[in-house]
Amino acid sequence: MKRIKIKELLSSKDFGASVKAEGWVRTKRGNKSINFIALNDGSTINNIQVVVDVANFDENILKDITTGSCVSVIGKLTESQGQGQSVEIQAEKIKLYGTADAETYPLQKKGHTLEFLREIAHLRPRTNTFGAVLRIRHAMAFAIHKYFNDRGFFYLHTPIITGSDCEGAGAMFRVSTLDPKNPPLNEDGAIDYSLDFFGKETSLTVSGQLEGELGAMALGEVYTFGPTFRAENSNTPRHLAEFWMIEPEVAFNDIHDNMDLAEDFLQSLVKYALENCKDDLEFLQKMYDAELIERLKFVVENKFVRLPYTEAIDILMKSEQKFEFPVSWGVDLQSEHERFLVEKHFKKPVILTDYPKDIKAFYMKQNEDGKTVRAMDVLFPRIGEIIGGSQREENYEKLIARIREMHIPEKDIWWYLETRKYGTAPHSGFGLGFERLILFVTGMLNIRDVIPFPRTPKSADF
């Protein structure tokens, strides 16, 4: 007999039919003559109730059906008498696939803290919270591909292992097969990477952008969606050492087109979540964040504010707000500043543009003023920066001058520079941090709780 997913069973009207459901026991309650098992198979946050007439079953099996155990149930689908559920299964056959010792099973009781659940990342997907987060995460990944596919963008697979440093932040994980205890040395006593696997020094990528630009100069509109790695030691609720990033890159777009795309993209994704993840969002709203759905709707319904960095600095300096990090023209904004602008001052998502060139990457288009670049960061309530992007410098002379000024090794990116030599074109793009999007959509507060297996400093256990 074929298993039917619980999500499907719960909306079925096929009363009287014989059905098979399989899943993990969330709770079992009842008395000597009748037991009620709440069964969940991950297809939905909702459980199906299995009604067990104790007299018809082997006591020893029923005894072992405890929270966390895995069972297969065949029975009659019936209209439920109880409150809160529409259908239930009157069990006829029960097979116990796997027990879960009530003495040791860590999820025996409800109400664990999120901190505790991080220590059992191998089991936390079985909780309602992580089930909801992971289903929403899937829905958002799907919505991202759908958004771009519907608009004629091509998904470009950019490399994970790279010999160049896109963001120039210098916080990369090295990839090497050399013996760490006894690496080959050159005449100067430095490690001789010419003998390494790739014949040069290589790292895990911090961004697919540089290769994305190559794609845009051929296919017009591309996007990447892959894992990226940053070895910065930032132990914050918004930073991971391994995170996923979505990076569209579009030929002929200027910074205004880029902002239009970013705004429409974010609004479409949030709208998709509201339309397709209702049960999970309602659960998260009830458990964690009473304003969640209201906040999501607010972002979909309101135009984002757009203003230059210089004006934002003005607002921050004139505000009465006490900041931990002082503000002046030229500083990089901290999340406290970003959140002040979004949550207190404008009370809307904000796109800041035209940042000082010294706090941004080499590839951004230089403005006439000689001081700022055509950068754009999208700032969101509760999150701060959710997107970082820019119009790119397409002029070869200006780009090479900036590269030299910043002492970026030209030999590593000669191929990137050739796009400016052969058929250069204005173009723009941005990167959306996937986990920051999921933080926003789920209302969770710590980025470690929106990725199945978080990698952060001193933590890669699972």
Ligand code: 4AD
């Ligand atoms: O602003 P970033 O560093 O921009 C880039 O990497 C560009 N190459 C993107 C582009 O123009 N194609 O990163 C982009 C976004 C940030 O806005 C943030 O949402 C996310 O990536 N991000 C992180 N998310 C989690 N953990 C980290 N350590 C992150 N660093 C950046």
Ligand code: MG
């Ligand atoms: Mg950034």
